[in-house]
Amino acid sequence: MDYVIIGNSAAGVGAIEGIREIDAASRVTVISDEPYHTYSRPLISYYLADKVDWEQMKFRSDDFYAENNVETKLGVKATGINEAANSVNLANGEEVGFDKLLVATGGTPFIPPLEGINKDNIYNFIKVDDAESIAGEIKDLETGKVVILGAGLIGLKAAEALVKQGLEVTVVELADQVLSAILDKEAAKLVQQHLEAKGINFIFEDTIAEFLGGEKVTGVKLESEQKLDCDLAVVAVGVRPNTEIVKETDIEVNQGIIVNDRLETNTEDIYAAGDVAEGEDLVRKMKSVVPIWPDAYNQGRTAGMNMAGVAEKYAESFPRNSIGFFGLPMITAGIINPDGKEYEVLVTKDEDKKVYKKIVLRDDRIVGFIYLNDIDRAGILIDLIKEEKNIAEVKDQLLSDDFGYLSFDKGWRQERLAK
Numbered sequence: 001m002d003y004v005i006i007g008n009s010a011a012g013v014g015a016i017e018g019i020r021e022i023d024a025a026s027r028v029t030v031i032s033d034e035p036y037h038t039y040s041r042p043l044i045s046y047y048l049a050d051k052v053d054w055e056q057m058k059f060r061s062d063d064f065y066a067e068n069n070v071e072t073k074l075g076v077k078a079t080g081i082n083e084a085a086n087s088v089n090l091a092n093g094e095e096v097g098f099d100k101l102l103v104a105t106g107g108t109p110f111i112p113p114l115e116g117i118n119k120d121n122i123y124n125f126i127k128v129d130d131a132e133s134i135a136g137e138i139k140d141l142e143t144g145k146v147v148i149l150g151a152g153l154i155g156l157k158a159a160e161a162l163v164k165q166g167l168e169v170t171v172v173e174l175a176d177q178v179l180s181a182i183l184d185k186e187a188a189k190l191v192q193q194h195l196e197a198k199g200i201n202f203i204f205e206d207t208i209a210e211f212l213g214g215e216k217v218t219g220v221k222l223e224s225e226q227k228l229d230c231d232l233a234v235v236a237v238g239v240r241p242n243t244e245i246v247k248e249t250d251i252e253v254n255q256g257i258i259v260n261d262r263l264e265t266n267t268e269d270i271y272a273a274g275d276v277a278e279g280e281d282l283v284r285k286m287k288s289v290v291p292i293w294p295d296a297y298n299q300g301r302t303a304g305m306n307m308a309g310v311a312e313k314y315a316e317s318f319p320r321n322s323i324g325f326f327g328l329p330m331i332t333a334g335i336i337n338p339d340g341k342e343y344e345v346l347v348t349k350d351e352d353k354k355v356y357k358k359i360v361l362r363d364d365r366i367v368g369f370i371y372l373n374d375i376d377r378a379g380i381l382i383d384l385i386k387e388e389k390n391i392a393e394v395k396d397q398l399l400s401d402d403f404g405y406l407s408f409d410k411g412w413r414q415e416r417l418a419k
Contacts, residue, residue: 001099002029003023003098003101009059010294011273011277011303012038014297017068021308027071030070034074038059039054045160049160049164073094073096077091080249081245099269100271103246105243105245105274108240110237110239116217117235124235125155125158137232138167147172147220148170148233150172150238153182155173163200183370187356190373193354203226206224208221209221212227250267251267256276258278261280262302274291274295279317281317299314330373336358336360346359347359354373357369357372363390364391365385367385
């Protein structure tokens with residue numbers, strides 16, 4: 001059996017480990033356009049801020065590939081899939097045959113078609129190469145001013161890292177709040193105040209119309225006609241599933257590559273996992289792309305086990321994020337801005353302590369929450385979402401400080417522990 005994995009991040013690693021749980025002997029080949037050992041992409045902002053080094057960035061030990069008997073083709077791009085021949089075409093002209101294939105190509109940054117966007121010192125921020133390039137650039141900045149387009153997770157982590165490097169950072173955001181994908185307006189306001197206190201400047205309900213300068217950016221012009229000086233810019237307006245590899249195939253694609261609960265595509269022997277895959281969302285009850293690190297790993301592991309012949313289902317995919325900025329932690333999950341009479345919302349807030357808790361219920365089941373700065377019991381809520389547990393008996397305790405598994409009846413707790 002020849003297993004081939006395109007991608008060397010969380011889903012790819014998960015697939016290797018899933019395969020090796022079942023099949024210790026067959027050939028496994030990993031193909032990646034990045035030349036590096038597998039590393040943790042969520043840490044690139046800490047890498048840019050000099051909080052972690054390359055060794056700490058590694059997602060697995062140096063001997064991971066050797067220990068798992070994996071052949072690597074790193075630094076070479078997979079350019080296409082020949083479904084009839086069961087092979088992957090590489091940019092160097094090589095063809096790699098497979099019996100089972102996993103597409104784990106992750107996401108690719110969305111680049112808006114803005115005037116001047118191809119200048120030398122305008123960067124994305126999703127790979128270690130981006131962090132390396134920015135780190136090399138900031139040593140020689142004249143003004144020390146940076147403009148970041150986008151106040152989502154990627155843009156704000158870049159802003160945090162650059163402020164810690166002593167730079168003056170302005171974030172331009174088309175929406176009227178930070179982190180609109182994972183926070184409601186109340187929580188976003190508290191986070192924005194915290195970030196502003198740390199030195200990040202914001203311009204909302206506006207966007208960049210043009211990057212100014214010659215070969216290098218010297219400023220930006222906004223849609224509002226306002227101009228900002230800068231000698232470095234970061235574009236962080238979103239990431240899309242990197243489906244380019246399947247463009248000339250019969251593999252079904254919507255936003256991402258469509259998969260079932262075994263991570264199988266519509267083409268026999270070809271699987272997809274991680275940020276490139278579009279599977280069933282446990283909370284929304286529809287197909288969606290859920291681009292989060294732990295989900296990518298778990299999908300990859302499940303795909304690997306199925307590739308190796310064990311029927312394993314993955315049904316725990318839903319949006320969730322655990323992140324922090326300048327010491328302010330937050331965990332959010334599922335539906336955070338419900339729209340409909342079927343939802344019930346529980347909220348508590350302490351502005352002085354920057355504490356905000358919001359839980360969204362549907363049919364007495366938790367389908368989403370925001371926990372800001374007081375996150376101790378957020379893990380319990382994640383588990384309750386996964387299990388789709390009816391919480392009617394403890395609804396009035398959900399936001400209390402002493403809420404926990406002991407709040408539930410003894411029979412259910414024992415049943416859960418027995419699983």
